[in-house]
Amino acid sequence: MKKNSTYYVLTIIGLILLAAGLYLIKNSAEPQGVMIALPYILVGLGCGVFGHGTGELISRRALKNSPDLAKKIMIEQNDERNIALVNRAKGKAYDLMVPVFGSLMIAFALMGVDLIALLLLVAAYLFICGSSVYYRIRYEKEM
Amino acid sequence: MKNRLEEIRKARGLTQEDLADALEVSRQTIGSLENGRYNPSILLAFKIARFFDMSIEDIFIYEEEKAL
Numbered sequence: 529m530k531k532n533s534t535y536y537v538l539t540i541i542g543l544i545l546l547a548a549g550l551y552l553i554k555n556s557a558e559p560q561g562v563m564i565a566l567p568y569i570l571v572g573l574g575c576g577v578f579g580h581g582t583g584e585l586i587s588r589r590a591l592k593n594s595p596d597l598a599k600k601i602m603i604e605q606n607d608e609r610n611i612a613l614v615n616r617a618k619g620k621a622y623d624l625m626v627p628v629f630g631s632l633m634i635a636f637a638l639m640g641v642d643l644i645a646l647l648l649l650v651a652a653y654l655f656i657c658g659s660s661v662y663y664r665i666r667y668e669k670e671m
Numbered sequence: 672m673k674n675r676l677e678e679i680r681k682a683r684g685l686t687q688e689d690l691a692d693a694l695e696v697s698r699q700t701i702g703s704l705e706n707g708r709y710n711p712s713i714l715l716a717f718k719i720a721r722f723f724d725m726s727i728e729d730i731f732i733y734e735e736e737k738a739l
Contacts, residue, residue, distance in 0.1 A: 603691075608712050609700040 535584045542578025545570050622660065629653045673732040677705040679723055694718050 549570030556563055591598040604610060633653065636646050680690055680701075687705075691698040696715065703709035704719075711719065711731075720727045 603695050604697055606695075607697040607700055608715055609703060609709050610697060612709075 532585065532588065535581045535588075537581075538577055539581030539585065542574050542576070542581055544574070546574030546578060549574055625656070629656075672710050673707055673734065674704065675730055675732070676701075676719065679725070679730060680705075683723070690722075693722055 549567045549572075552559075552563070552567035552570065556567065559567070591601070629649075630653070633646065633649055636649065680687070685693075687698050687701040691701045694701075694715070700709065704711060716727050716731060720730055723730065
């Protein structure tokens with residue numbers, strides 16, 4: 529389990545990103561290029577990171593006062609059937625992702641989407657497929 | 672794989688919740704084991720056997736899969 533300090537840092541980073549995003553929205557008069565979208569990305573990212581950090585801190589504080597509940601949650605998290613279910617669901621989702629992403633790339637190519645965006649999508653797709661092969665080989669050695 | 676978990680648990684007067692707490696697994700896992708929907712890992716099988724002070728073969732019944 530990660531330390532509480534990690535989540536305090538995450539909360540602060542989230543707040544900084546959120547504040548930076550709001551500042552840029554308010555103070556950039558005529559944004560151009562990347563600055564059009566960047567402030568909103570910062571706000572979105574900041575909210576996400578801030579929410580994750582504070583959520584974890586609040587839940588830890590709540591669980592501190594009820595050790596029974598904390599133990600129950602720990603059992604649920606470490607339960608071998610739950611872990612098997614999660615892993616199987618992830619495997620199925622990956623199997624689905626391969627044809628879905630493949631079809632999407634073909635559709636984007638036919639639609640004449642910008643080549644940079646298409647190549648980025650292909651690179652992401654290949655990276656995920658490569659990761660799958662890498663972990664397969666790594667686990668082959670471990671087991 | 673079939674098992675006698677439900678029979679043994681009831682004979683000892685335990686609820687699924689009691690057994691789950693003792694083995695540190697979820698109650699749903701005990702239910703799935705009893706229904707034969709889930710086969711435990713060898714570690715959990717040992718834990719169950721030790722808890723009931725029995726051997727694994729006394730609880731879990733191994734059946735050869737029928738040839739296709």
